[in-house]
Amino acid sequence: MEQHVKNVLKSHDQRLHRRYQLENEMTKVGLSEEAATQMRRMLHQKESNYIRLKRAKMDKLMFDKITTLGVGAFGEMTLVCKRDPKTLYAMKTLRKNDVIKRNQVAHVKAERDILAEADNEWVVKLYYSFQDRDNLYFVMDYVPGGDLMGLLIKLEILEESLARFYIAELVLAIESVHKMGFIHRDIKPDNILIHRDGHIKLTDFGLCTGFRWTHNSKYYQKDGSHARQDSMEVSSCNLDEHCRCEILKPLERRRNRERQRCLAHSLVGTPNYIAPEVLLRQGYSSVCDWWSVGVILFEMLVGHPPFYAHTPIETQQKVINWKSN
Structure with a gap:
């Protein structure tokens, strides 16, 4: 309400x-x-x-699927064409059962809120959101230029002038999110889209929070005893499952790439870009997004994240003990 x-x-x-x-x-x-x-x-x-x-009541039958853009833990992202008028969109489909089972209701609510409230050039625009018995649907801007991770894989190291340009745009984009009262919490190259005009747009606000009661996972739990599971948590029990999901996203771009470089980037569960206070579950603020910006800048100029290790657990320890690494 x-x-x-x-x-x-x-x-x-x-x-x-x-x-x-x-x-x-x-x-x-x-x-x-x-x-x-x-x-x-x-x-x-x-x-x-x-x-x-x-x-008007929306329905998935109003859209024709063209191709799959990516596959994630809770659903998929597809390129669709709205029948009337003929317009291309990116449609994010989330399976309700998986969202509830994995305690992601608050995250989905937060993502929908920021996409609906955002009214600037730095965030992908949400045109429609609707649901049916099995799924939730977000119909958003289709950004055909790929993402920053794809650019890093292709170029390995960016020229300083290009790195300066993208970091400047990233600063403006994150600032716009903070001005709306949200924290992204998952700034990484995968979530920075590059439009055909060369400018960036932020996407994937699944870990975003606006510190509202509807963005708190405990609100949706009967006893509040279940711990939230997301990409900020690294545990041996869910690591393999997360890695398999992310390696599939998207196949056409990852196939035949440098395996080691891909793993060094943004596998779900890999805390390369996450601030130490978030990993430690300490109190944190919007400052945690600026930590991610620094990590991305380092990667642009050096060719790999500053705390990269062979396993996510080792990476997490390096981030937490960043002063000695």
């Missing part, structure tokens, strides 16, 4: 802003009253159509 009211008020403010902009533009060009009235009618019609579209 809290989120619904917030979204309603936000939509109202946006409509008022668009009306204000229109009136300003018409005043500047000196439109006649008759022409101005016509423009107001057109804006009103567009607003009505937009509200009607938002209220």
